[in-house]
Amino acid sequence: MNDPEPIDPGFEARVRASFAKQGLMGTLGASIARVSPGEVDIVLPTSPAVLQQHGFVHAGAVASIADSAAGYAALTLMPPGAGVLTAEFKINLLAPSMGDRILARGRVVKAGRTLTLAQTDVVAERDGQEKLVALLTATLMTMEGRAGVGD
């Protein structure tokens, strides 16, 4: 999308406040690196707590931050009061995730009234070099007027 226009001028504060409520992100040690209209980056430092049996970052941890990046990219373009839920996602793991940290860059491909398609590139960083390790596409739902499902 070229220069999408957020409906909610408070989109960044809203994304950051919602992210802070995601217990899983704190458990993994992930944080928000960047928020802009239609785009959100999430970073995860590599630690034993997020690995699988061979010492790579677990596909589930990669998917977790990639899904949150996609979802929050979608939320930046939703109207105030609407909540975002993931309907489905698919992730291709292209290379073992190793290095100092992994970075998930989510961006909206198409924002619709009910469904939004977003895509996340995940790169592993080692010694300042980036390597593409995963690609996720997600369908996000806009939830409106549902009790308890805001942001």
Next chain:
Amino acid sequence: MNDPEPIDPGFEARVRASFAKQGLMGTLGASIARVSPGEVDIVLPTSPAVLQQHGFVHAGAVASIADSAAGYAALTLMPPGAGVLTAEFKINLLAPSMGDRILARGRVVKAGRTLTLAQTDVVAERDGQEKLVALLTATLMTMEGRAGVGD
């Protein structure tokens, strides 16, 4: 698959030992509930540490145990010494994951020499009732002769 025959008679001990090395599973609080040829169940008690912003289990946590269940179901049928890696997966989230715990039931759909397809049903349990909350399909790769990638 009907009654698949494991090549490795020590498949159960092997799956349990590999699972114990997955730092992420310990971080989330997940454990193995069942191992049989071509099938592995993983259980995750619900706690604030694995939730998203609305109080549901985060799609990434659901995907993490569903991916591990699929991967270990595949591993039960692999030859001794081979390692398993996820090439890709897709997950559909059917309902918010709430309740006392969620249970991921992975099973092999087709085991091939290089690629295995497995599918995981995830149910949420509340007061002894089960509800289907997610369906994952995964492509797993058999890795042989690669240093550091066993089990």
Next chain:
Amino acid sequence: MNDPEPIDPGFEARVRASFAKQGLMGTLGASIARVSPGEVDIVLPTSPAVLQQHGFVHAGAVASIADSAAGYAALTLMPPGAGVLTAEFKINLLAPSMGDRILARGRVVKAGRTLTLAQTDVVAERDGQEKLVALLTATLMTMEGRAGVGD
């Protein structure tokens, strides 16, 4: 789903009438083999018109009948006047599709108000033997009150 109840008693005639309007199914030579609540089977005889370069049925042809089977399985449970559209699908090709004909068996996994998840097994038949060649999962949207989008 266990014994889903169709809201529209005329579901079978409705599916068959809609299928007859799908130009692509006629072009491929596909036909409906069975319609029941939440389940639709579509059959495609093998012919050079649907093959790829190695003489197997093209993944796109496999996907076409698998998608239609999933979509019409979903339509059997939709209210009269509603139309069905595919939001997304994923297909795993498990073996080359060869033989006399291929058969796609679609069934609803979960019918929701807006989104329905359906799954299709595709088997190739040769000399009366069946072989599983593909597995598709699809998200279908219920379209209501949209001009031109009925059934």
Next chain:
Amino acid sequence: MNDPEPIDPGFEARVRASFAKQGLMGTLGASIARVSPGEVDIVLPTSPAVLQQHGFVHAGAVASIADSAAGYAALTLMPPGAGVLTAEFKINLLAPSMGDRILARGRVVKAGRTLTLAQTDVVAERDGQEKLVALLTATLMTMEGRAGVGD
């Protein structure tokens, strides 16, 4: 991928010759619009033969050309004599496919020895305007030394 280097200098002739053998592409009326290293475009004029019940291009027809574009993009980077097979793909349908013709632009995201990830954007063209209607990601397998599976 930035400027991928084809191993086979005859990649374009090879792709065109293989495409000519795909019976399905002829049946649908699709043709190759462009071949370059790591990228292949396929075009499909809109006709009743490829529609679904509402008059849109059938998701299966959209997927068919998107899958072929992804597969042939992958083939441009494969060694001489290797064949390409689709292991799996996922497609998101973003808008009804209408207009004069649809165009599938496939490109390689990452070429591996065994598995290649490719992505295809599909646009519908009407009166010279393009609209994004679908996004496909596919995993392609390189087949070597298998009788009958070349190109």
